[in-house]
Amino acid sequence: MKEIILLKAGEIALKGLNRSTFEDRLVKNCKFRLKGIGSFKFTRAQSTMVAEPMDESIDMDDAVDALKTVFGFAGLSQACVVEKELAAIQQAAADYLGEDLRRARTFKVEAKRADKAFPLKSPEICTEVGGYLLSRFPHLQVDVHNPDMTVYVEVRDHAAFVRGPQMPGAGGMPVGSSGKALLLISGGIDSPVAGYMMAKRGLEIEAIHFAAPPYTSEHAKQKVIALCQETGRYAGRIKLHVVGFTKVQEEIRDKCPEEYFTIIMRRYMMKIAERLAQQNGCGALITGESVAQVASQTLYAIGCTDVACQLPVLRPVIGMDKNEIVAVSRRIGTFETSILPYEDCCTVFTPRHPRTKPRLHQVLAAEQALDEEALIAQAMENIETIVTYPQQW
Ligand code: ATP
Ligand code: MG
Numbered sequence: 040m041k042e043i044i045l046l047k048a049g050e051i052a053l054k055g056l057n058r059s060t061f062e063d064r065l066v067k068n069c070k071f072r073l074k075g076i077g078s079f080k081f082t083r084a085q086s087t088m089v090a091e092p093m094d095e096s097i098d099m100d101d102a103v104d105a106l107k108t109v110f111g112f113a114g115l116s117q118a119c120v121v122e123k124e125l126a127a128i129q130q131a132a133a134d135y136l137g138e139d140l141r142r143a144r145t146f147k148v149e150a151k152r153a154d155k156a157f158p159l160k161s162p163e164i165c166t167e168v169g170g171y172l173l174s175r176f177p178h179l180q181v182d183v184h185n186p187d188m189t190v191y192v193e194v195r196d197h198a199a200f201v202r203g204p205q206m207p208g209a210g211g212m213p214v215g216s217s218g219k220a221l222l223l224i225s226g227g228i229d230s231p232v233a234g235y236m237m238a239k240r241g242l243e244i245e246a247i248h249f250a251a252p253p254y255t256s257e258h259a260k261q262k263v264i265a266l267c268q269e270t271g272r273y274a275g276r277i278k279l280h281v282v283g284f285t286k287v288q289e290e291i292r293d294k295c296p297e298e299y300f301t302i303i304m305r306r307y308m309m310k311i312a313e314r315l316a317q318q319n320g321c322g323a324l325i326t327g328e329s330v331a332q333v334a335s336q337t338l339y340a341i342g343c344t345d346v347a348c349q350l351p352v353l354r355p356v357i358g359m360d361k362n363e364i365v366a367v368s369r370r371i372g373t374f375e376t377s378i379l380p381y382e383d384c385c386t387v388f389t390p391r392h393p394r395t396k397p398r399l400h401q402v403l404a405a406e407q408a409l410d411e412e413a414l415i416a417q418a419m420e421n422i423e424t425i426v427t428y429p430q431q432w
Contacts, residue, residue: 040119041120042092042117042119042120043090043118043120043200044079044089044099044115044118045088045115045117045118046069046087046089046090046106046114046115046208047086047112047113047114047115047205047208048062048086048088049111049208049211049212050211050212051111051213051216052086060216061111061212061213064215064216065111065112065213067215068110068275069090069106069109072106072108072275072429073090073106076097076101077094077102079091079092084153084195088112090102099117103115103206107206107207107209108209108273109208110212110213110241111208111209111211111212111213111216112208116204117202118193118200118201119202120200121200122198123154123199125168128192129168129171129172131199132148132168133172133176135201136188136202137176140172140179140188141176142187142188143187144179144180145179145180145181145182146169146172146179146180146181146186146189147182147183147186147190148164148165148190148191149190149192150164150168150191150192151191151192152164152194154194154196189203190202190203210239212241214238214241214274214275216241217241217242218241218322219242219243219245219319219321220244220322220324220325220353221245221246221312221316221321221323221324222237222244222245222246222247222326223248223249223308223312224247224266224279225263225327226266226377226379226383227327228361228365228368228373228374228377229327229328229332230266230326231270231371231373232327232355232367232371232373233356234277234325235273235367235373236355236356237325237353237355238270238273238274239273242323242325243275244325245277245316246277246278247282247312247315248281249284249384250283251288251387252283252285253285254382254384254387255381255382255387256382258381259381262376263281264279264427265376266373266376267279268428269371269373269376269430270371270373271428271429271430272371272372272429272430273371274429275429277427278319278424278425278427279426280315280422280423280425281423281424282315282421283421283422283423284384286421287307287414287417287418288304288388290409291303291304291388291409294409295405295409296405297390297391297392298390298393299394299402299405300388300389300390300393301340301393302340302343302397303406304385306343306344306406307414307415309345309347310347310348310411312348313347313349313350316350323350323352324351324352324353325353325355326352327356327364328357329357329359329360329361330357332361334393334394334395337395339396340397342399343397343398346399
């Protein structure tokens, strides 16, 4: 039995003249995501896309799992393709969906006839297929209002599709269709979630991580690489820049008042990230900040960090509770890696009493002792770039 995957467009279905640009991107992203699974042909019909496997050995369940992580689809379903003849459609419905129908107590059939030359109208298709299924599965009853199982029949130009219910897609916009942004990724729980959320809005994600060897270890770096790969299940390929940040941190520790250490360090992260973003065509920075979570995320601290750069700073988890962020992190599969116990550069020289209400003029005064240009230049020369690829489920 020939199987295909039907993909229902999400928000891009609402786009106007530029819709095909979004669809092209979506197809490209699907093909990239299916690379390890097999080759597929994509065709578009109104708000649905059809993915047809190019060889029979392809595992369709794996393909569906992969496509569930591609942003841009509201829903997806596996369907079988049959000839446009009533008997073939009836037979296929019983065989292809038999397992689900045996488990259900009630069902209904919904039919759509795109090919108006097909001799039966939609309600007649429902009656004929429904009647046949009742004869094959005598335990079933028809319930048109609240059935356990709905059998969908679509008669199209070249063939008919028979399928069960649709599964939810990943939603959002195709990655890359909204431009590119630079994610400040720590080893924690919040920043991968922030990256996932902005990738969902169609941003291609590039990442920057500040490491402070020898205070932070190789393990900590490997953890961030793993987080990029895991976030990549949704966001795709992520280019990660690991910045050697030790010198900057040591200078701040040696020359600035201890209580301002964290806020000044975070301002330097923003400045360096902005430089890198501009060099790499990123139109915004992304962080995993959430108001009031820690001392560096009070409104005062965020205010001081925010003015350190000109680029817009996207903070998608800003209003989320930690448990809400954790729930997303578990769902997208980054949580287990995030809680591995490796140190982050932020925790290396943590002040005993960080300022929770820093005022910008005080911070600027405290920063005077630093040679900003030299420090930034030094960090920019200390960048290792690693291209990470999505980890398969
Ligand atoms: P996370 O769970 O993402 O680590 P957090 O709760 O630990 O966040 P902070 O350590 O204050 O919070 O960091 C706030 C944000 O700053 C992070 O979400 C991340 O975007 C950025 N950040 C922190 N440390 C680093 C780092 N070492 N490299 C790059 N970005 C960082
Ligand atoms: Mg952190």
